[in-house]
Amino acid sequence: LKVLSCIDSILQSPRAPPLIFRPSKGPVQNCNKENGQGCGFEHLPLTIEMWADQLIALKDLHRSLRKLSLELLPWNTKEPQDNRESIRVEDLQLIVDAILEELEHKEKNSQTQSLQTLSAIVSHFQKLFDVNSLNGVYPRMNEVYIKLGEMTNAMKNLHELLELDSSAPPTVVVDTVGKLCDIINKNVTEQVQQLLGTQDIHSIINKLEEHECFFPPFQALIQDLLCLLEISNVDDILPAVENLK
Numbered sequence: 001l002k003v004l005s006c007i008d009s010i011l012q013s014p015r016a017p018p019l020i021f022r023p024s025k026g027p028v029q030n031c032n033k034e035n036g037q038g039c040g041f042e043h044l045p046l047t048i049e050m051w052a053d054q055l056i057a058l059k060d061l062h063r064s065l066r067k068l069s070l071e072l073l074p075w076n077t078k079e080p081q082d083n084r085e086s087i088r089v090e091d092l093q094l095i096v097d098a099i100l101e102e103l104e105h106k107e108k109n110s111q112t113q114s115l116q117t118l119s120a121i122v123s124h125f126q127k128l129f130d131v132n133s134l135n136g137v138y139p140r141m142n143e144v145y146i147k148l149g150e151m152t153n154a155m156k157n158l159h160e161l162l163e164l165d166s167s168a169p170p171t172v173v174v175d176t177v178g179k180l181c182d183i184i185n186k187n188v189t190e191q192v193q194q195l196l197g198t199q200d201i202h203s204i205i206n207k208l209e210e211h212e213c214f215f216p217p218f219q220a221l222i223q224d225l226l227c228l229l230e231i232s233n234v235d236d237i238l239p240a241v242e243n244l245k
Contacts, residue, residue: 055086062087065095072099 122137131140155173159166162176222234229240 058089058092059087062092062095065092065099069095069099073102 122134125131125137125141129140129144131137155170156166158164158173158177159168162173162180164172164176222237225237226232226234229237231237231240
């Protein structure tokens, strides 16, 4: 009866869970107050077992939240209360509120930092590519992108033409082109020397000076012959002279 009286006081409490009391089927007179059977409390053992399991799970949940709090809030050196006999929902709520507050704070800071970072990036781009206003940033970006594509294609073609590895840096490409230019210039010099029949630069200069002295009068003579013979082709001069014999 004392137990039933305690149960009655719990049921009458404003904080009592709903539907904790289930009226028994059948007339009230069948209730056996000595053993509590048939008075609507037959389900209480299962409910109490469920509550006991939930209390154990509540302690495990508190331990997990403490671990999460230490990961997200490592500066929080407050000792955990896992060894307490009972864990309250308020304890869990405090941990969750602290984590949520820190996450909101981080999100606000990240947004502020991101805006500052974007502003610094735009300013740096303006300095690098000589852009005076924000309106000129996008056109200059497009221009840089087009130029970069052209340079990339040019370097790719040079790698293929020079038979270089695709990973070869631009300095290697420039050195290879320079060597080819030296080879071409050397071959041109040798060909000029063979054409003029000389092997030194002074002889080449003398040959060119002789050519400058000889060619203008010779050209004037040829022009006079073309006019005199009334022809327009140099190859026709000899046949025309032979016809005059």
